[in-house]
Every structure is written in structure tokens, then in C-alpha cells.
Amino acid sequence: MLDKNQIAKRIARELEDGYYVNLGIGIPTLVANYIPEGVQVVLQSENGLLGMGPFPIEGEEDADLINAGKQTITTVPGSAFFDSAMSFGMIRAGRVDLTVLGAMEVADNGDIANWKIPGKMVKGMGGAMDLVASAKNIIVAMQHVNKAGESKLLSKCSLPITGLGCVKKVVTELGVFNITERGFELIEIAPGVTIDEVKAKTEGRLVVEGNIPVIEV
Amino acid sequence: MNKVVNNAEEAIKDVSDGMTILLGGFGLCGIPENCINAMVAKGVKNLTCISNNAGVDDFGIGLMLQQKQVKKMVSSYVGENEEFERQMLSGELEVELIPQGTLATRAMAAGYGMPVIYTPAGVGTEVAIGKETRVFDGKTYLMEHAFKADFAIVKAWKGDTQGNLIFRATSRNFNPLMAMAGKYTIAEVEELVPVGELNPDHIHTPGIYVNCIFQGINYEKRIEQRTVNLKI
Numbered sequence: 001m002l003d004k005n006q007i008a009k010r011i012a013r014e015l016e017d018g019y020y021v022n023l024g025i026g027i028p029t030l031v032a033n034y035i036p037e038g039v040q041v042v043l044q045s046e047n048g049l050l051g052m053g054p055f056p057i058e059g060e061e062d063a064d065l066i067n068a069g070k071q072t073i074t075t076v077p078g079s080a081f082f083d084s085a086m087s088f089g090m091i092r093a094g095r096v097d098l099t100v101l102g103a104m105e106v107a108d109n110g111d112i113a114n115w116k117i118p119g120k121m122v123k124g125m126g127g128a129m130d131l132v133a134s135a136k137n138i139i140v141a142m143q144h145v146n147k148a149g150e151s152k153l154l155s156k157c158s159l160p161i162t163g164l165g166c167v168k169k170v171v172t173e174l175g176v177f178n179i180t181e182r183g184f185e186l187i188e189i190a191p192g193v194t195i196d197e198v199k200a201k202t203e204g205r206l207v208v209e210g211n212i213p214v215i216e217v
Numbered sequence: 218m219n220k221v222v223n224n225a226e227e228a229i230k231d232v233s234d235g236m237t238i239l240l241g242g243f244g245l246c247g248i249p250e251n252c253i254n255a256m257v258a259k260g261v262k263n264l265t266c267i268s269n270n271a272g273v274d275d276f277g278i279g280l281m282l283q284q285k286q287v288k289k290m291v292s293s294y295v296g297e298n299e300e301f302e303r304q305m306l307s308g309e310l311e312v313e314l315i316p317q318g319t320l321a322t323r324a325m326a327a328g329y330g331m332p333v334i335y336t337p338a339g340v341g342t343e344v345a346i347g348k349e350t351r352v353f354d355g356k357t358y359l360m361e362h363a364f365k366a367d368f369a370i371v372k373a374w375k376g377d378t379q380g381n382l383i384f385r386a387t388s389r390n391f392n393p394l395m396a397m398a399g400k401y402t403i404a405e406v407e408e409l410v411p412v413g414e415l416n417p418d419h420i421h422t423p424g425i426y427v428n429c430i431f432q433g434i435n436y437e438k439r440i441e442q443r444t445v446n447l448k449i
């Protein structure tokens with residue numbers, strides 16, 4: 001089974017040199033800690049920054065310099081600031097190569113729900129709907145089941161939808177899944193996890209074919 | 218031409234009950250602190266506020282919510298605010314949640330003189346309910362209208378007496394867009410300089426969009442999520 005950092009590390013292997021990447025809040029943020037050597041990526045923060053750097057050293061926080069999670073951050077050489085319309089303009093125009101975000105539910109046709117639990121959590125979609133509607137490649141990082149033990153990889157989302165047919169890949173503590181016309185295709189499995197466990201915890205259509213390699217951690 | 222006023226109180230003197238106001242800022246970053254405080258002091262009510270966020274309980278637009286001055290909030294994300302949640306769930310406050318890029322681009326459209334935009338954000342979701350859609354090159358888009366608002370209130374880092382504005386770092390965010398979208402735009406700045414001092418190549422918002430400008434005071438610039446790496 002993978003922990004949060006190992007999920008992030010596995011996703012980081014999807015990064016290619018020259019990628020512009022938008023990382024969501026939570027596990028996706030951790031991906032920045034595992035950028036492979038020799039790979040240069042530029043991180044986009046949708047509040048108006050390309051070239052996001054690490055958190056500042058204590059005492060060097062700047063109230064004017066935050067990320068989309070409202071955390072104080074820094075910039076790296078080559079960074080650029082812009083307004084929110086241009087920020088979503090570059091997303092809409094398909095200039096951002098990869099978006100990594102969390103989800104409450106993903107369906108086997110690539111639908112995603114991650115913004116609202118009716119009656120419980122109604123905080124708003126922020127930039128999630130814009131990102132999922134336009135990003136070329138969307139990877140979801142999430143736990144395989146919810147707190148009640150129910151599968152989050154479903155045949156149909158039960159929560160309000162954020163976007164339709166947009167997720168390309170899901171990485172959970174149990175494995176890596178490509179989303180194709182056939183559903184969730186298990187392409188790698190986490191160490192110590194059995195295929196039966198993956199089957200038991202996946203409600204949506206699951207495809208397991210041939211030898212499934214174990215994720216290197 | 219005289220766009221300069223002395224303070225926030227003077228700048229917002231024509232803001233009255235029931236108006237629609239666009240406000241710049243992302244979270245607490247780049248919000249027009251002085252004008253918000255002045256609107257709280259003035260007690261203007263039944264406002265519709267269009268702003269990406271709604272502040273926190275005791276800062277920013279949250280202060281106006283506490284005084285029940287806001288009738289409707291149009292935002293993309295409204296977490297981190299208990300009073301907001303209470304008013305929303307009790308039905309005292311009307312809330313319209315819209316995707317962040319749609320919010321930004323509807324403001325931009327107003328400033329560019331375009332009545333609508335088409336965006337794929339929200340297609341197939343509850344955001345799309347009742348909205349016209351069109352298919353371009355096989356992809357479905359929602360038609361969204363440019364904002365119409367009585368006032369826009371923004372905060373810039375520097376401005377000159379003709380209303381030209383320069384923003385700093387990520388406090389730019391929605392400010393230049395809101396500035397373009399108001400019928401009457403108020404800019405508060407950390408530093409107001411005489412005309413001619415700003416390099417024309419560095420201007421983010423040309424003064425044509427700004428009706429009124431003043432140098433703000435006592436900026437708190439509160440940080441919402443202070444995250445640091447420890448000194449080694």
C-alpha cells in the first residue's frame with residue numbers, strides 16, 4: 001500500500017522535461033517534492049503565477065505572494081505574474097500540460113466529482129471546473145475508498161459533477177489506473193496489495209490483464 | 218482631470234444600499250482593505266458583492282458579512298468563513314458559486330465591451346443549468362454573460378494621479394479585471410505618485426478604467442496560510 005508521499009512520488013514519474021504543471025491542494029502539492037532529476041517543470045498557480053518555488057524561509061514571507069491554497073510561497077528564476085483571466089486563459093487554451101488534483105469520486109468514464117457534498121460541504125469549485133474542462137492531461141491523486149469504506153472508483157459519480165469524461169489516470173494507495181473506454185485499467189499495483197483487494201474496493205468497471213507490475217517505491 | 222480623493226470614506230461616498238460591487242483580491246491577498254472598512258463604517262446594506270472569495274470571519278468581506286450588509290455573494294470559493302456558512306445555510310445570504318476562470322473572464326468581457334463569453338467550464342454540471350450552450354469544433358461551451366456592476370473596488374501597489382495602476386506579485390489576481398468591469402471604478406493604492414512617474418511600459422491597468430484613486434493607510438495585508446521552511 002502506498003502512503004501519500006509515495007502516491008505523489010509515483011505521479012511525479014509522469015512529469016516530462018518542459019512540462020507546465022498545475023498541482024491541486026493536498027496530495028498533488030506533494031508531487032513538487034519528487035520531480036525527477038534532469039526534468040525541469042514549471043509550476044502554475046492559478047491565482048496568477050508561473051514558476052512557483054518552495055515555501056519561504058521563516059521571516060521572508062510576503063503577503064503579496066501566495067499560491068492557490070493561500071499559502072505563502074516563493075518564485076523561482078524565470079517566473080511570471082499575471083491576472084486571473086490570463087491564468088485561466090492559458091489553462092483553457094491547453095497550454096498547461098498536466099493537471100494533478102484530488103477527488104471525492106471518479107467514474108470509469110472519466111467523470112470527476114470533487115467540489116460539493118450537498119448539505120455538508122459547499123465551499124465552491126474554485127478553479128476545479130475550469131481545470132478539468134480544459135486540461136490536456138488530468139491525473140487524480142486520491143484514496144481508493146472514503147472514510148465509510150466505500151469505493152471512490154465508481155461506475156457513476158453520486159456527488160455533484162465537476163467535469164465530464166476528463167480524468168485520464170488515477171493513482172491511489174492501491175495502484176495506478178488508466179481510464180479507457182473499458183473502464184479503470186490497472187496498470188501497476190502497490191506493494192503488498194492483492195488483485196482481489198483492488199477488485200473488492202473498486203465499484204466501477206475494472207480491467208486487469210496480464211502481469212501487473214508492482215510500483216517501485 | 219481630478220480623480221484623487223483623500224481617503225476611502227470619500228471614495229465610497231456614492232455607494233448605496235442595494236448596489237452591485239465588484240471587488241478585487243484572492244483570499245486576503247490584494248483586497249481593498251481601506252474601502253471595505255469604510256463600507257463597514259458607513260453601514261451600506263443589501264449589497265451584491267462579486268468577489269472570488271468572501272474574506273475570513275474577522276477580515277475583508279467577512280467584516281461586511283458580520284454586519285449583515287451583503288444580500289448576495291457571487292464567488293468561486295467561500296471556505297474558511299464560519300459566519301458566511303451560517304448565513305448561507307440559514308438562507309439569510311444568497312450565494313452564487315461560479316467557476317474561478319468564468320468569474321475572471323466575465324469581468325474581463327465587461328472591460329473589453331463583449332456581452333458574453335463561451336467557456337467549457339461547468340458543462341454537464343449544475344453550473345450549466347438554464348444556460349445556453351453551443352458546440353464549437355465538437356466541444357460544448359456554456360454562454361456566460363459579462364458582469365454588470367455599479368462599482369468596482371480594487372487595490373493596487375502603486376498608482377498615479379491619473380489612475381494608472383501597477384500591481385505587485387500575486388496580489389494582482391482579479392484586481393485588473395474588476396477594475397475594467399465597473400461602471401465606476403475606485404482604486405486604493407499603497408503608494409500614490411504624481412503623473413509621469415510610472416513607466417508607461419509597466420502599467421497593468423490604464424487610468425481610463427479608473428474613476429477615483431487614493432492612497433490607503435494602515436495596510437494589514439493579513440496572511441491566511443503562513444507556511445514557511447525553517448531556517449537551517
